[in-house]
Amino acid sequence: MTEFSDAFTEPRKKDRVSTFTWWSMVGIPLAAILFQVYVPRFLTFLSYLELPLLVTVYFALMRRSPISGVLFGAGIGLAQDSVSSHPLGMFGIVKTLVGYFAASVSQRFDVENSMVRLVLGFFFFFFHQFFYWVLSRALLGEALDFDPQQTLVMAVLNAAVAVPLYHILDKFKGTA
């Protein structure tokens, strides 16, 4: 085979779909939720980390299928809701949208690039916090505070964590 034919048979980076074992797809989100439940109790400064969101974005980006993104987002969001004091569905709806949009973005960009991951981590964190605030006000009538400056700083921090985290999570993936 020539190089020319190889270029046709080898899928482009942005079309490559990653697969994961079932235990990593269950264990990683569960670990992320447990981290959020347990770790900030001792390391308060880590409470800014929204690991379930970062994991949702990662799986949606890597699977590159909006339907998978929706299901991942809804699943992780509802699991997070079930150990929160709010009604079930708040995180579920927000993460469903995040999963869908992340998967849609992955069909157009090379999401294995660190810079792209950084920008997406930043964007989706801000989107997640803002949309959660909107839903809380609109659906539950809760007067939560939304500080854009603080949210932007937290988005930067989460994006900074997302890049090395995604590199670690890359170890668990295979390619279809």
Next chain:
Amino acid sequence: MELLLNRFRNLTVLLLAILAQLVLLAYQVKSNGEVRLIRVWAVTAVTPLARAIETGRSGTAHFLTDYFVLLDVREDNKRMKKELDRVQMENQYLRTELDTADRARSLSIFQQHSPSKTVAAHIIGNTTSSGAKVVIVDRGSTSGIEKGMAVTTPDGIVGKVVDVYPIASFVMLITDPTFAAGVTSQKNRVHGTLKGQGHSTVMVDYVQNEEKLDEGEWFYTSGDDRIFPKGLPVGEATVVRTGKSHKEIYVTPSGFQNGLEEVLIIIEGIHAPIPDTPPGNQQVHLLDPPPAEGSASSAPVLPQPGPVSDADRIVQQYRKIGEAEKHVYGERGTGAPDYNLPLQQKPADSTAPPDPTKPKDPAKPNPLNPSQNQ
């Protein structure tokens, strides 16, 4: 139609997922209830894992402090290190035990002195709610915990139970932005509503600008909210200033000052009077040292149960009047005693109980026994 669904398959799945969750949300909001089964499963799945992680963490922390910290010393002097190692490990262990015993004793003393019935609980984690101050405790419905119960420490109130599961409960802290409770100030008896703000201080709202309140004044629960019994300490007013329509009062919660690991959940609350002096900083109330062997005062003196409520005080007063008039309550044909008869006050320094039939001052007539006046 099928073509349309196939073409917009992704969007259809998204809309269906969101619609399903909206229906779920609407059901919960409308019924003001819970999707109990899912939550019970989730909390029951997370709680043992959190407990196992906590055990691992404390074990690792002990291992690191007890071993690696002492490793350098061993390099300096092996023989001395061994001895030091043993002593320090023992010391560390005993200190941890002492701390735990101190906290447990503090809780136990508070439990004994508090008229309310309480259950001790251990905080095992935080919830995932964004911005909410809600913690998970290791007591649930199997320990008699119910939604809406007050949670406190010996230093002050901590929060209230918002969700109950078989082996765990969610406790909303008083710093949560949605928290509210009725409070009253100690000195000027100013009533207000305690509100969380999402950070370490809380505020007292709905206090008129005209009302008098000083900085440093303590706030106690007023019992108006029907959750917290009256008389539990809340905190000290650190900022008091005049606002637009109401005073701006910021309070530092006293319940968190010694860390938050063990708490008491009030199962049966009993209102208590607000004390005249602010609570001290002493964690554990210690008794006086025991008297010397063979001394006259070495006989045990049992504390007399004092009145707790106004009703107790009235009963006690009627009992005294009955004794003073030699009236036996419940006996037929004796009528009722004169409840308006003034009782003689017992002098503060006297040790023997006064004889109600004998006047202390012969010049004054004895109102209880007029025959002695003649």
